[in-house]
Amino acid sequence: MWKTKPAPSALKMSMQGPQNGEDLNHQPWYHGLLSRQKAEALLLQDGDFLVRASGSRGGHPVISCRWRGSVLHFEVFRVVMRPRPGRPAALFQLEDERFPSMAALVLSYVTGCRPLSRATGAVASRPVIRQGPLRRSFSEDILMDCPVRTGHFRDRKWSNSQPADLELTGESKEDHSRPGCRPPRSDQNSASCHGRRFGPGTAHASPWASLEAGTAGETLVLCLRRLETLALAGALAVLGCSGPLEERAAALRGLVELALAMRPGAAGDLPGLAAVMGALLMPQVSRLEHTWRHLRRSHTEVALAFEQELKPLMRALDEGAGPCDPGEVALPHWAPAVRLLEGEELAGPLEEGCERLLRTLHGARQMAGDARKFRKAAAQRLRGFQPNPELREALTTSFMRRLLWGSQGASAPLSERLEKFQHVLSILSQRLEPDH
Numbered sequence: 001m002w003k004t005k006p007a008p009s010a011l012k013m014s015m016q017g018p019q020n021g022e023d024l025n026h027q028p029w030y031h032g033l034l035s036r037q038k039a040e041a042l043l044l045q046d047g048d049f050l051v052r053a054s055g056s057r058g059g060h061p062v063i064s065c066r067w068r069g070s071v072l073h074f075e076v077f078r079v080v081m082r083p084r085p086g087r088p089a090a091l092f093q094l095e096d097e098r099f100p101s102m103a104a105l106v107l108s109y110v111t112g113c114r115p116l117s118r119a120t121g122a123v124a125s126r127p128v129i130r131q132g133p134l135r136r137s138f139s140e141d142i143l144m145d146c147p148v149r150t151g152h153f154r155d156r157k158w159s160n161s162q163p164a165d166l167e168l169t170g171e172s173k174e175d176h177s178r179p180g181c182r183p184p185r186s187d188q189n190s191a192s193c194h195g196r197r198f199g200p201g202t203a204h205a206s207p208w209a210s211l212e213a214g215t216a217g218e219t220l221v222l223c224l225r226r227l228e229t230l231a232l233a234g235a236l237a238v239l240g241c242s243g244p245l246e247e248r249a250a251a252l253r254g255l256v257e258l259a260l261a262m263r264p265g266a267a268g269d270l271p272g273l274a275a276v277m278g279a280l281l282m283p284q285v286s287r288l289e290h291t292w293r294h295l296r297r298s299h300t301e302v303a304l305a306f307e308q309e310l311k312p313l314m315r316a317l318d319e320g321a322g323p324c325d326p327g328e329v330a331l332p333h334w335a336p337a338v339r340l341l342e343g344e345e346l347a348g349p350l351e352e353g354c355e356r357l358l359r360t361l362h363g364a365r366q367m368a369g370d371a372r373k374f375r376k377a378a379a380q381r382l383r384g385f386q387p388n389p390e391l392r393e394a395l396t397t398s399f400m401r402r403l404l405w406g407s408q409g410a411s412a413p414l415s416e417r418l419e420k421f422q423h424v425l426s427i428l429s430q431r432l433e434p435d436h
Contacts, residue, residue, distance in 0.1 A: 024051070025134045027103055029127035032134040039064040040071040042128050049124035051106060061092070061102055067122035074116045076102065079357060091354060098354060224338045225414070226397040227275040232421055233400055234279025238288075239428040248432065249294040255280055256295075256306045263313065264323045267381060270333035277314045280306070284422075284429035291433070320359030324366060326373035330381050337364035 024030035031039070034052035042050060043066035053059045054075070063074040077093040088100035094116060099105040106124075108114065115121045234255055241248040255276055260266065262273040279285060286292075296303040316322035317333045324332050337360055346353035367374070393399055401410040405417055 024102060027051070027106075028129045029106065030102075030134070031128075031130050033059065036064070036073060039073075040066075043071050045126070047123060047125035048128055049110075049126070050128040050130075051102065063094075063106070063116060063124065065116060065122050065124045067120060072116070072120055072122050074122075076105065077358070078102075079361065087350065093358070222397070223271065224335055227271055227278065227335060228418070229397055229400050229404065230272075230275035231278030231282065232404060232425070234276055235282045235285050235425055236404070236428075238279070238285050238291075239425055239432065242432070245290060245294050246298070248288065248291045249298060252280070252285075252291060252295050253299050253302050256302050256310070259310050260302075260305055263310070264325075264328035268328055268330035268377065270317065270322075270329055271331050271335065274314070274317070274333060274335055277310060281311075281314070282425070284425040287429060288433050319356050320361075320363045324363055324370075326370050326377045330374060330378040332363075332367045332370075332374060334364065334367060336360045337367075 029050055031050050031052045033055055034050075035055060039050060039052055042048075043064060046067055046069070047065075049063060049065040051061060051063055054062045054073075060078060061076040063076065065072055065074065074094060078090055080090045081087055091098045091100065092102050092105045093099070094105065094109070095118065097108070099108065109116060110124050110127070113123055113125065115123055238248055238251045238255070241251050259273055259276040259280070262269040262276065264270070292303070313322060318336055320336060322333060323329060340357065340360060346356055348356075398410070401417075404410075404421060405412070409417060409420070
């Protein structure tokens with residue numbers, strides 16, 4: 001029923017590009033939804049390979065290949081891109097290089113005799129040809145087999161896979177307590193990555209777990225709105241100082257010291273750090289040259305810490321390259337991932353944007369996998385802390401909104417609220433230090 005040694009003409013045909021975009025029904029080496037066990041039974045000799053949709057991984061593409069007597073499974077990293085003229089609909093990646101289609105990836109690795117991963121050296125050379133038509137196309141498998149199909153964020157789908165540039169070891173998931181946001185290693189019998197899912201249908205015990213119930217996504221967006229509100233309040237704390245220059249410089253110093261207290265290794269509250277840095281880096285605040293000059297003259301150490309430590313740290317966090325080790329961090333920096341879920345465009349050249357996108361996805365997946373460790377780190381930092389009930393209401397987002405916009409303005413659309421408040425902040429900034 002299955003051919004494992006195609007004739008030369010069949011091999012040439014099997015390496016042709018797709019005839020209909022991402023629809024892999026035309027590719028004879030694509031077997032659709034196929035279990036790991038059935039795939040292994042079809043791969044008889046070293047170099048035999050096929051591409052399948054993994055039922056246990058939400059239908060995401062996996063290259064199964066026999067190499068040195070064992071069958072290895074390489075999960076392909078797939079990211080759906082926001083539609084834009086001249087840009088592919090998705091990117092596919094095993095290790096470093098990205099491809100505009102799954103067929104292009106397979107063509108490159110097979111015809112070039114390239115190892116599917118550096119760690120294994122496995123080379124796919126002979127496709128196992130599928131017999132008969134597939135029930136559904138590749139794109140339908142990806143977008144329809146996901147357990148979550150409705151909700152605010154469901155129009156943006158990402159793979160839960162990761163590049164297979166990993167060593168084959170017997171380590172468990174809990175062994176990966178290393179610094180940085182790198183993807184977890186593969187298990188002993190597979191070169192695919194088993195990090196927990198990010199996005200719709202994420203694994204349990206993670207900040208993303210209730211996305212299947214349609215609640216965590218909305219919660220994360222509300223948290224993002226809270227950070228934006230906190231940033232506006234912080235900027236107002238500086239721009240509202242209409243007294244002496246020393247008063248505004250003292251307000252800046254207070255915000256910088258607060259940011260230092262929240263950085264990794266201290267409180268490790270990265271969302272709080274992002275809110276405070278958002279206030280300090282707001283254009284209406286950063287343009288106050290006389291105020292910043294006074295801060296550098298009167299509080300040199302604080303000013304240097306802001307320029308040399310906090311600004312580079314925040315830039316790295318926003319680009320998905322900052323620290324996220326639960327030993328240093330209690331609350332990770334999830335805002336970039338949420339902004340991507342909302343459809344934020346990545347500025348800059350396509351190559352840089354793709355690199356940043358992949359780093360952000362790796363980091364988000366690592367956060368989900370380390371959720372229990374983050375909770376433990378947060379509990380340790382909060383040990384013995386007793387909240388002040390009199391301040392509870394004053395620290396809620398709804399109270400801050402009413403404080404900033406008034407009861408009526410707080411119920412206005414988000415874009416309208418932000419536009420008006422940014423205008424107010426610009427006026428205050430100009431009054432404090434007019435343009436010359």
